[in-house]
Amino acid sequence: xxxxxxxxxxxxxxxxxxxxxxxxxxxxxxxxxxxxxxxxxxxxxxxxxxxxxxxxxxxxxxxxxxxxxxxxxxxxxxxxxxxxxxxxxxxxxxxxxxxxxxxxxxxxxxxxxxxxxxxxxxxxxxxxxxxxxxxxxxxxxxxxxxxxxxxxxxxxxxxxxxxxxxxxxxxxxxxxxxxxxxxxxxxxxxxxxxxxxxxxxxxxxx
Ligand SMILES: [Zn+2]
Numbered sequence: 001x002x003x004x005x006x007x008x009x010x011x012x013x014x015x016x017x018x019x020x021x022x023x024x025x026x027x028x029x030x031x032x033x034x035x036x037x038x039x040x041x042x043x044x045x046x047x048x049x050x051x052x053x054x055x056x057x058x059x060x061x062x063x064x065x066x067x068x069x070x071x072x073x074x075x076x077x078x079x080x081x082x083x084x085x086x087x088x089x090x091x092x093x094x095x096x097x098x099x100x101x102x103x104x105x106x107x108x109x110x111x112x113x114x115x116x117x118x119x120x121x122x123x124x125x126x127x128x129x130x131x132x133x134x135x136x137x138x139x140x141x142x143x144x145x146x147x148x149x150x151x152x153x154x155x156x157x158x159x160x161x162x163x164x165x166x167x168x169x170x171x172x173x174x175x176x177x178x179x180x181x182x183x184x185x186x187x188x189x190x191x192x193x194x195x196x197x198x199x200x201x202x203x204x205x206x
Pocket of ligand 1: 015054
């Protein structure tokens, strides 16, 4: 249990004091990182614990979620499983599905939706479920495009890279090239991301 620590937080919907486990990020030994930043760990998977589920009302959330409308209480029910303890791949899937359900109902921001779908895709990748992985990558892609199109300031390098890379993983090679080239040719974007994009673009030509 050394890899995990207890976190106390208040449910944003019902006010219940939730005691839940989290992984110590810095303590986890990594095996490799995929081209879409999915990290593979030797033991505990920190991102399995990124979303919180209230055992009393079933609300799934992140700490930076908006405050939910009271009527949300009528729309969700507590889950049969307690998701505040150690999570394996199956329990992580359940926690993300519930959190996404709540996030959709309360119209969370595009960056939050994109990142939740991307992490759920990784959960399916871990278990070798390519069909569900692709469904979730496709959802994440849609939200990343919204993030890019609505952004009027800040660094969009990583968002542009992910749009290219998720297209590449989904077999949309033409779209991947379009987005990678956009990033490579944008002098305002980070050198590191442009380099990654150039390499990925190159791999599509081979
Ligand atoms: Zn609650």
